[in-house]
Amino acid sequence: MKDITSVQFIIPNKLAAFIYKGDMDINILNILLSTWRSVDDLFQFYETNKRIIANSTISSIFYSWENFSEDIMLDLEQLEDFIDDVANGKVNLDNAFHPLSRKEENVKILSLRKHRCKWLRIYAIRIDENLYVITGGAIKITQKMQDHIDTRYELTQLDYSRQWLKDQGIETDESFYCYFDL
Amino acid sequence: MKTNREKFNIIATSTDTEILNEIAYRKANRDWLRKSNRIAAKVLAALKEQNMSQKDLADKMNVSPQYVNKIVKGNENLTLATITKLENLLHIIILADTEKEIYSVSEPLISYEADVKEPSYITESYYGDAV
Numbered sequence: 001m002k003d004i005t006s007v008q009f010i011i012p013n014k015l016a017a018f019i020y021k022g023d024m025d026i027n028i029l030n031i032l033l034s035t036w037r038s039v040d041d042l043f044q045f046y047e048t049n050k051r052i053i054a055n056s057t058i059s060s061i062f063y064s065w066e067n068f069s070e071d072i073m074l075d076l077e078q079l080e081d082f083i084d085d086v087a088n089g090k091v092n093l094d095n096a097f098h099p100l101s102r103k104e105e106n107v108k109i110l111s112l113r114k115h116r117c118k119w120l121r122i123y124a125i126r127i128d129e130n131l132y133v134i135t136g137g138a139i140k141i142t143q144k145m146q147d148h149i150d151t152r153y154e155l156t157q158l159d160y161s162r163q164w165l166k167d168q169g170i171e172t173d174e175s176f177y178c179y180f181d182l
Numbered sequence: 183m184k185t186n187r188e189k190f191n192i193i194a195t196s197t198d199t200e201i202l203n204e205i206a207y208r209k210a211n212r213d214w215l216r217k218s219n220r221i222a223a224k225v226l227a228a229l230k231e232q233n234m235s236q237k238d239l240a241d242k243m244n245v246s247p248q249y250v251n252k253i254v255k256g257n258e259n260l261t262l263a264t265i266t267k268l269e270n271l272l273h274i275i276i277l278a279d280t281e282k283e284i285y286s287v288s289e290p291l292i293s294y295e296a297d298v299k300e301p302s303y304i305t306e307s308y309y310g311d312a313v
Contacts, residue, residue, distance in 0.1 A: 007194040010201055013187070016194045027198055039222035039256035047230075069223040073216065080205045087202055128187040133194075170189050 001156050004164050007133060011087050016127075017134040018161060029122070032137040036076050036120065042069055045139060052141050052148070068119075072139070075120040075180070082179070093130045099175035100145075122179040123154050125162055125172050132177060135161040214259060221265065221276055222256030228272040229254075242271050 002020035008027045009016045017027035035041050046053065046068050054063060085091040100123075121140045124132040136157050138150045145151035158176045165172055208215060229239060236254060240247040243264075252258045253268075265276050 006196075007190075009194050009197040012197055013191070016190070017198070030198060030201055033201065033204070037255070037257060039219055039226065040251065040254040043223070043226045043230075043254075065227055066220075066223055069219070073219050077212065080208060083201065084205050084209065127190045128185065131187055131190065133190070168189065168193055169184075170186050170193075172186070 001153075001160050004161065010083065010134075014093060014130060015083070015086055015132055015134070027134075028136050029134050032122070033076075033079075036072060036139075039069060042072055049141055049148075056141050056143075072119055075118055079120060079122070079179070093132050094126075097124055097126065097132055097177035097179050100178050118180055120180055121151075121154075123158055124177045124179070125158065125165065126175070126177055127165075127170060127172060133161070133165075135176075211259075215257065218258055218260060219256035221260065221268070222254045224274055224276060225268060225272065226254050228274050232272065234272075239271065243267055 002022060004018050005021050005025075006019045007016050008019055010027070010029055017029040019025060019027045023031060043065070046065050050065075053068060082091065082096065086093065086096075119139045119141065120137065122134055122137040124134045126132055136154045138148075138154050140148075140151055142148040142151065145155055155176075162172055162176075225239075228234075229236065236250045237247050240250040243250065253260065253264070262277075268274070269276050
């Protein structure tokens with residue numbers, strides 16, 4: 001778990017992200033985007049997790065590194081479009097972020113409607129109407145967040161961040177929120 | 183009493199302008215960035231298959247390891263010369279037209295003097311049943 005040093009707006013009065021200790025004053029959304037834009041970093045992740053990734057997809061035998069890389073690229077483009085739409089006032093964040101729930105944990109990761117896997121997740125806490133702060137994000141490759149070290153870490157970070165906000169006098173609701181919920 | 187929004191606006195004191203600028207750039211350049219991303223994925227797969235490091239590839243290409251690292255990040259606007267070098271050194275096809283070029287040079291599919299028939303790759307469905 002990383003200590004929070006400050007909060008930075010991405011889009012004033014709508015979307016913000018935490019800056020954590022040791023991250024050289026770069027907010028967590030900026031760090032996530034840089035990591036996910038690096039094919040080299042994704043390849044290391046794929047190599048470490050390829051068995052889990054294969055088990056997460058219906059057509060596991062045919063799901064290759066190239067498929068994974070392509071799906072992440074499309075997820076990333078969708079995420080970039082989403083941030084751009086928020087900046088241009090086209091999206092209300094209350095309609096885009098969904099509470100983390102059993103629903104998220106029980107569905108198959110493969111999105112049948114889109115005919116492709118959707119891997120990227122952004123985690124956030126709702127501060128007020130149409131105002132969220134991003135705590136982190138992950139490539140979600142297991143159905144339950146508790147089942148992978150990365151998403152388990154994100155749950156801890158969400159808990160810690162909510163407590164930090166509480167210490168600043170900001171009481172939030174009980175839910176944590178996720179973008180790219182299914 | 184202050185609302186959550188008002189309290190939050192006090193602690194969030196700065197704005198990151200870099201993210202939106204970068205997104206605008208990436209959206210404007212999405213077509214070639216996708217290609218660069220796919221090339222990086224192919225190069226990384228080939229390096230692993232051939233048990234080569236990025237440093238090995240840099241030596242063979244006569245470029246710096248930092249440049250190869252840029253290539254495999256998938257955000258580099260590569261020249262045709264670099265792409266061709268990668269194809270030759272890693273024995274992979276990046277530009278699909280390369281194959282056609284080989285056939286057209288060594289085995290012409292169409293004789294201009296005889297009755298011109300469409301080559302099989304045009305008359306038959308190239309992608310089979312794929313939709």
